[in-house]
Amino acid sequence: MTTLQKRRIVFSIPILLLLCVVVYGLLPEHGMGSRDLGCDQQRGRAQEICRRLAREMQWTWMGHAVISPGWRVTFESVTRTYCAERVGPEDVQALQNLRRTTKDWRAESGADFLIRLVQNRDGGENITSIFNPANPSFILKGGCPPKSPSER
Numbered sequence: 001m002t003t004l005q006k007r008r009i010v011f012s013i014p015i016l017l018l019l020c021v022v023v024y025g026l027l028p029e030h031g032m033g034s035r036d037l038g039c040d041q042q043r044g045r046a047q048e049i050c051r052r053l054a055r056e057m058q059w060t061w062m063g064h065a066v067i068s069p070g071w072r073v074t075f076e077s078v079t080r081t082y083c084a085e086r087v088g089p090e091d092v093q094a095l096q097n098l099r100r101t102t103k104d105w106r107a108e109s110g111a112d113f114l115i116r117l118v119q120n121r122d123g124g125e126n127i128t129s130i131f132n133p134a135n136p137s138f139i140l141k142g143g144c145p146p147k148s149p150s151e152r
Contacts, residue, residue, distance in 0.1 A: 032070025037107040045094035046111075049085055050102070053110040056080045073110035075130065075139045078117065083144035087114050 035057055039050035056077035061069050081087070087095075092115060099111035116131045117140065125132045130139050 032068070032072075035071050037104045038102060039107070041103075042098055042101070045091055046098040046101075049081065049087065049091065049094065049111070049114065050098055050107055052081045052085050053077065053107060056084075057106065071106070073106045073113070075113070078110055078113040079139050081110065082114060082117055082140070087118060089118055092118055 035054045037050055037054045039047050039054055042050050053073055056073075057071040058074045058077055059069070060072050060074065061067060085091075095111045095115045095118075099108050099115065102108050102111070113131075116125065116129075120129070120131045121133065123132050123134050127134050129135060130137050132138065133140070
């Protein structure tokens with residue numbers, strides 16, 4: 001083996017290691033590559049809402065200022081869940097049960113967002129909150145779309 005070949009090998013090792021780190025960093029963290037929120041562990045209305053949250057999750061690449069691909073409950077998916085499931089005050093107890101008993105932070109977060117949305121329809125949260133109807137970025141600003149004839 002020549003000196004030039006040895007140098008190429010030594011030079012390529014750090015590049016390969018860096019490439020491995022980059023590829024590893026682009027993989028979804030454990031559980032984020034799946035839409036499974038553990039909804040089968042829930043009962044009744046909590047299970048229905050959990051399943052809708054799971055269906056409505058969105059694939060995103062960013063998470064807390066880092067590249068972190070995975071399925072997440074977003075404000076848009078919460079809005080779609082709220083509208084499709086017609087979530088209301090009667091669902092707060094089921095949502096609290098979901099939030100308390102789930103083992104998946106995404107379901108917990110979705111339940112929390114839905115609770116805040118239901119409980120703050122009268123503007124109870126700070127005006128800077130997107131859950132306050134007076135905020136220009138209110139997540140239900142456009143309201144819920146009317147149900148299609150097939151959904152009625």
